[in-house]
Amino acid sequence: MTKKQQYLTQSEVVDFTTFLSDALKNKTSLDHHINIRDHRLPTGMTRGRLQIDSLQEAFENYWWDGERFDANAKKLKKVQKMVRDAIGMESATDGIRHALGALHAVLEWGAGGTGQKLYTSNMEWARNAGDGLIRRLAVGRQVMSDDDPNAAIFDANDGPRMNAGLTKYYSLACDGVVIYDGRVGAALGYLVRKFCVAHRLERVPESISFRWGAQNSSTPGSALNRDPSLGLLNFPRLPAQGKSKWAMWNIRANWIIQAAKEQANADWCRGPDGFRKVEAALFVMGYEIPESVQPQ
Numbered sequence: 001m002t003k004k005q006q007y008l009t010q011s012e013v014v015d016f017t018t019f020l021s022d023a024l025k026n027k028t029s030l031d032h033h034i035n036i037r038d039h040r041l042p043t044g045m046t047r048g049r050l051q052i053d054s055l056q057e058a059f060e061n062y063w064w065d066g067e068r069f070d071a072n073a074k075k076l077k078k079v080q081k082m083v084r085d086a087i088g089m090e091s092a093t094d095g096i097r098h099a100l101g102a103l104h105a106v107l108e109w110g111a112g113g114t115g116q117k118l119y120t121s122n123m124e125w126a127r128n129a130g131d132g133l134i135r136r137l138a139v140g141r142q143v144m145s146d147d148d149p150n151a152a153i154f155d156a157n158d159g160p161r162m163n164a165g166l167t168k169y170y171s172l173a174c175d176g177v178v179i180y181d182g183r184v185g186a187a188l189g190y191l192v193r194k195f196c197v198a199h200r201l202e203r204v205p206e207s208i209s210f211r212w213g214a215q216n217s218s219t220p221g222s223a224l225n226r227d228p229s230l231g232l233l234n235f236p237r238l239p240a241q242g243k244s245k246w247a248m249w250n251i252r253a254n255w256i257i258q259a260a261k262e263q264a265n266a267d268w269c270r271g272p273d274g275f276r277k278v279e280a281a282l283f284v285m286g287y288e289i290p291e292s293v294q295p296q
Helices: 003-008 013-022 056-061 070-086 093-110 115-146 151-155 168-174 184-196 243-264 274-285
Strands: 032-036 046-052
Touching: 003 013, 003 243, 013 056, 013 184, 013 243, 032 274, 046 115, 056 274, 070 093, 070 274, 093 115, 093 274, 115 151, 115 168, 115 243, 151 274, 168 243, 184 243, 184 274, 243 274
Parallel strands: none
Antiparallel strands: 032 046
16 A cells, blocks of 8 residues: 555545545535735735635635736646656756756746745755756656655755745646645645534644645734644644655645545536646635634
8 A cells, every 4th residue: 555545544534535525515614714915916806805615715716926817827837838848858968957947937937026035045946956956856756746755855965845936846847736835734724623623623633734834024023824723723834944844745735635626526626727726725715814713
């Protein structure tokens, strides 16, 4: 039995997968809201409170960098083609150039430009990797796609990188890999919190204690809360170091989301873009976890 099979057959994972499947079918009220503060919003979307009672509703309100899902999906398909074309060129003499170009496109989209740390720090890492970049990216792709993954390799000094930028690369380079950033982690944690309350669990099972990431904010005290913890239901943060843990939770999220999506077979997230639509819904949910929201 692979690690994937072992994980997905754990009792609490089975139960949460069913819970998530029901949420995808709009059978579970999420009782969630966010307060949109962004200035760059799509036409028709305004700042302020947005009530979210289902994952489908979250998806339908998706935005990033001033655009809705369809516009971003078109951009991502172009970037994904660049990534996969670059993979096909890795053995060529100019393979590094193609790999750097693909990473540039991924990170520019993911950071909303080239001035953010998410872009600059990851591009600096990629350039500093030199001739080893292609091997590192290939190893990362292999681990993220494996049913029996060795996530510990992400902690090696010469190993692949994992963070909010590189998860986007792996998601576009591999099938069935979710973009696991702090927002998606926060949304999964919130859903697990709802699951724990519904099942009267006093502690979060380790197998589904999804890690979340804080919002970067230059103004002290202005960051949106993304910690889904409440009382004894505690969710640790994504680690600044120890990238194997980030990779492991990314992989577990891949497995659970795919299993729940297949189980639900819901109309709104069916088809070739279905996995990405679920990811988009989680991204919206994880924008903010209101501290005032109490479990029902």
